[in-house]
Amino acid sequence: MPRILLIEDEQDIASGIVMNLELENYELQHEDDGEKGLAAVESAKPDLILLDVMLPGIDGFEICRRIREAGNRVPILFLTAKDLEEDRVRGLEAGGDDYLPKPFGMKELIARIESILRRQSWYEKALPEMPKDEFGGNKVNFEAYEAQNFNNERIRLTQKECMLLRLLMENEGRVVERSEILDRIWGTDNYPSTRTVDNLVLHLRKYFEQDPAKPRHFLSVYRVGYRFTRQAAAE
8 A cells, every 4th residue: 555645734635635545545644844744754654745835844845855865765746836837847856756736636636646656666667677877987876866977976866867867778769759758757748848858858968978068978859859879979
């Protein structure tokens, strides 16, 4: 039975979520402020966190940031009344896996949860086949979410960065469309695809390309997507 930690201060919303998810055979723990929620992350060891942004004490973005800084890669789904593009992007860049604006229907919430857990399962099942890999003097440890680049710099990777890197490397030489990246990595089309995907690719170029302005491993295909090549492409 998947364990879910709900960090939400609005009692009516929290009660509805707990009741409906328990009917779907999820195990729920609810905390109603940021401090208690952050403390519960370690003790509850959830399979997924439902995280409100506007909380008493520590806000959701800060909770997410601290969880990721501690090396915890538990999936996080933001629940928030904020629906501006910059808030969505901020949530993703903080390490969130999805972003569901209020008000929302329970069927949509359940679908998002199932999608996140399915993607998490895909990544974890693939680890034994390729726990580590390397290219162009870069060494990647997918289990530890870290890498060592061609300059011997240690890099801590987010889960999204690892997922995208694995997806591109598994499809070496093939153009992976932005829509496919969104579906495999986020499982939703509710985000500004160009900014979301392109920003993540920029991160990978910054880490692993000798000249990020002239990439030779993470290649753009105009208006389509990206192609990865293990052997550096000629300029």
